[in-house]
Amino acid sequence: MYRYDEFDERVVRQRVAQFREQVGRRIDGSLTEEEFLPLRLMNGLYLQLHAYMLRVAIPYGTLDSRQMRQLALIADRYDRGYGHFTTRQNIQYNWPRLRDAPDILEMLADVQMHCIQTSGNCIRNVTADHFAGVAADEVEDPRPTAELIRQWSTLHPEFSFLPRKFKIAVTGSAEDRAAVAVHDIGIRIVRNAAGEVGYRIIVGGGLGRTPMIGKTVREFLPKDELLAYLEAIMRVYNLEGRRDNKFKARVKILVHELGAEAFIARVEEEYARLDGPSLNVDPAELARIAAYFAPPAFEALPEGSAVLDQAAARDPDLARFVRVNLYPHKMPGYTAVTVSLKPIGGPPGDATSDQMRALADIAERFSLDELRVTHIQNIVLPHVKLDEVPQVWAALVEAGLASANAGLVTDIIACPGMDYCSLATARSIPIAQEIAKRFADPDRQQLVGPLGIKISGCINACGHHHVGHIGILGLDKAGIENYQITLGGDPGNEASLGERLGPGIDAEQVPDAIERIVDTYLELRHADGESFIDTVRRVGLDPFKPVLQPKEPARAAA
Amino acid sequence: MPLLDRNGWKPESWARDAAAGAAIVPFDQVEAVLGARRPGQRIGVDLPNDVHPNALLPWQDGLDFVAIAFPRFNDGRGFSLGKMLREQGFAGTLRASGWIIPDQFAFALHCGFDEVEISEAQAQRQPIDQWLQAPALIGETYQDTQDGMISIFKRRRAAAEAA
Numbered sequence: 001m002y003r004y005d006e007f008d009e010r011v012v013r014q015r016v017a018q019f020r021e022q023v024g025r026r027i028d029g030s031l032t033e034e035e036f037l038p039l040r041l042m043n044g045l046y047l048q049l050h051a052y053m054l055r056v057a058i059p060y061g062t063l064d065s066r067q068m069r070q071l072a073l074i075a076d077r078y079d080r081g082y083g084h085f086t087t088r089q090n091i092q093y094n095w096p097r098l099r100d101a102p103d104i105l106e107m108l109a110d111v112q113m114h115c116i117q118t119s120g121n122c123i124r125n126v127t128a129d130h131f132a133g134v135a136a137d138e139v140e141d142p143r144p145t146a147e148l149i150r151q152w153s154t155l156h157p158e159f160s161f162l163p164r165k166f167k168i169a170v171t172g173s174a175e176d177r178a179a180v181a182v183h184d185i186g187i188r189i190v191r192n193a194a195g196e197v198g199y200r201i202i203v204g205g206g207l208g209r210t211p212m213i214g215k216t217v218r219e220f221l222p223k224d225e226l227l228a229y230l231e232a233i234m235r236v237y238n239l240e241g242r243r244d245n246k247f248k249a250r251v252k253i254l255v256h257e258l259g260a261e262a263f264i265a266r267v268e269e270e271y272a273r274l275d276g277p278s279l280n281v282d283p284a285e286l287a288r289i290a291a292y293f294a295p296p297a298f299e300a301l302p303e304g305s306a307v308l309d310q311a312a313a314r315d316p317d318l319a320r321f322v323r324v325n326l327y328p329h330k331m332p333g334y335t336a337v338t339v340s341l342k343p344i345g346g347p348p349g350d351a352t353s354d355q356m357r358a359l360a361d362i363a364e365r366f367s368l369d370e371l372r373v374t375h376i377q378n379i380v381l382p383h384v385k386l387d388e389v390p391q392v393w394a395a396l397v398e399a400g401l402a403s404a405n406a407g408l409v410t411d412i413i414a415c416p417g418m419d420y421c422s423l424a425t426a427r428s429i430p431i432a433q434e435i436a437k438r439f440a441d442p443d444r445q446q447l448v449g450p451l452g453i454k455i456s457g458c459i460n461a462c463g464h465h466h467v468g469h470i471g472i473l474g475l476d477k478a479g480i481e482n483y484q485i486t487l488g489g490d491p492g493n494e495a496s497l498g499e500r501l502g503p504g505i506d507a508e509q510v511p512d513a514i515e516r517i518v519d520t521y522l523e524l525r526h527a528d529g530e531s532f533i534d535t536v537r538r539v540g541l542d543p544f545k546p547v548l549q550p551k552e553p554a555r556a557a558a
Numbered sequence: 559m560p561l562l563d564r565n566g567w568k569p570e571s572w573a574r575d576a577a578a579g580a581a582i583v584p585f586d587q588v589e590a591v592l593g594a595r596r597p598g599q600r601i602g603v604d605l606p607n608d609v610h611p612n613a614l615l616p617w618q619d620g621l622d623f624v625a626i627a628f629p630r631f632n633d634g635r636g637f638s639l640g641k642m643l644r645e646q647g648f649a650g651t652l653r654a655s656g657w658i659i660p661d662q663f664a665f666a667l668h669c670g671f672d673e674v675e676i677s678e679a680q681a682q683r684q685p686i687d688q689w690l691q692a693p694a695l696i697g698e699t700y701q702d703t704q705d706g707m708i709s710i711f712k713r714r715r716a717a718a719e720a721a
């Protein structure tokens with residue numbers, strides 16, 4: 001894991017002091033509310049429906065047990081004993097008070113954390129593959145690149161007042177688990193024909209009210225040119241991105257309106273005039289950052305684990321957990337364990353302070369002191385010995401964290417929606433809870449197989465519904481919540497946006513409709529266990545359309 | 559309008575009057591005014607923030623001063639414009655003019671601005687000490703800046719090599 005040096009430490013401490021001072025100038029009236037707004041947003045502080053919300057950066061989702069314990073302590077001291085993990089690999093507290101915010105920032109700084117640029121029209125905290133350093137299909141760990149970008153973008157003098165927010169994601173694997181195609185900039189670490197490692201740069205993806213898949217603007221960028229190239233993109237966007245309409249201000253609209261070719265030409269022109277050598281960092285500095293992410297001290301272990309096999313043979317619940325929640329590790333004898341924050345009937349992504357402490361203890365003892373937050377709002381224990389999975393599982397059971405549903409139909413992403421968010425047009429957490437209850441039977445979930453449901457409480461799409469295999473968007477129709485269902489979205493390698501199944505339906509009808517979509521899929525899928533998304537891609541939406549008409553016999557078409 | 563730089567309030571030495579000895583003129587008049595320049599007359603230009611810096615290239619050697627408009631404090635185009643003008647060799651005085659707040663003063667200095675021109679009302683609300691202390695609040699940058707700060711990346715290398 002990255003550790004701050006004296007420079008990083010000073011910047012974060014100074015930012016805390018600066019924010020304290022900014023709060024003081026807001027209170028004495030020197031700053032108007034309008035002027036203070038972007039300053040507090042750039043420190044992650046939102047005004048929500050009931051209270052302030054503080055969003056803490058967990059850069060590229062990586063943290064250690066000490067940091068997790070501090071997050072638990074903050075939850076106890078300043079919130080109501082829990083925190084909410086988000087689709088941006090962050091944690092949010094929903095009940096802090098404005099005057100406490102600087103003290104919370106201080107506590108975060110004590111464990112090398114911060115809230116810098118977790119909101120506002122600036123370059124946001126950078127996300128990366130949650131299986132970084134674990135996955136066997138990795139060209140290179142994406143986190144050194146993400147950390148480099150974190151530092152470069154921190155308090156960037158030129159790019160702190162952009163037309164709109166700006167999100168960057170990095171993946172180093174063949175399989176894209178970081179959804180790079182739907183970010184403002186997506187970065188894929190790739191190898192060229194000569195075997196050199198570099199970056200494929202994708203610009204202009206995004207969700208929100210105008211979802212778009214990003215365009216590749218550079219097939220192969222040499223590694224040491226990254227920062228200068230990013231500066232060129234940011235500059236074109238800062239100068240030319242639309243500022244007349246908030247809803248057209250993201251870079252995706254600029255790319256779309258100019259056309260990819262013209263956009264690329266602008267970027268390349270700017271890139272040619274920039275002083276690249278002064279912007280790009282010395283390879284020695286890159287190496288310094290990368291060294292922090294060197295593989296931890298793995299033991300030489302055999303493939304597989306008799307201990308685990310025997311334990312799983314004795315206990316069907318453990319066996320199920322092993323089948324569903326383990327991800328193969330590149331090192332023999334190790335595995336990555338997904339800890340689901342989606343218990344049936346619970347709010348997706350929430351963890352109590354006790355659960356956070358339990359996770360910290362487990363990570364310290366069994367996962368080389370490392371944890372990851374995923375953009376699916378779960379936690380990963382990245383480096384667990386297969387032999388120790390039974391102990392990890394037992395500890396998770398005790399903490400109420402052993403839901404065996406990673407990647408299954410009840411592993412639902414839901415934005416805060418009407419329960420917390422002032423922009424919401426509908427509820428999303430209760431919808432997720434109701435759907436999960438329908439599929440509570442673990443055998444049924446496993447029979448259905450991988451299926452991602454994503455729910456947003458308004459058109460802003462924080463729940464990423466466009467890229468849900470099943471997407472649900474809550475709208476307001478003459479004062480009544482109305483839900484639109486989309487099918488066929490996918491955030492991964494073959495990124496695609498879901499298509500609307502038909503007219504919106506009432507909240508009460510959503511769980512039924514989802515059940516019938518799943519039943520229809522089970523009837524249509526090939527015997528070889530064809531996945532939901534593959535089936536939808538093969539048969540299209542038509543066979544699913546009858547499910548939205550509750551009065552008629554649902555399967556007539558199938 | 560009140561004018562300040564990193565040392566405090568300062569008197570205005572320019573006038574938005576093409577006949578003045580130090581004259582600021584609108585961007586679309588720059589060609590004409592430069593053509594009619596009196597000996598010894600200094601010329602500056604008011605640059606809207608939607609003009610690409612390339613547009614100033616033909617004139618910039620004849621200009622002693624550029625004021626870049628900040629119509630709203632959260633419209634950050636001026637930061638890029640200022641920096642790009644410096645990078646393309648503009649060596650005169652660079653002013654941020656309009657609505658910028660003390661919390662952005664460091665960014666403006668880092669992007670190559672020398673001074674800031676704000677409204678009377680803003681100057682009342684945000685006294686000079688707030689402007690002077692703001693840039694000192696963050697004493698490190700991860701970027702090389704136009705006002706001479708060396709990026710943390712480079713300082714780390716220098717420290718490593720010295721060790």
Ligand code: SF4
Pocket residue numbers: 415416417418421422423424425456457458459460461462463
């Ligand atoms: S999608 Fe809408 S309701 Fe949900 S968190 Fe985003 S803004 Fe709020």
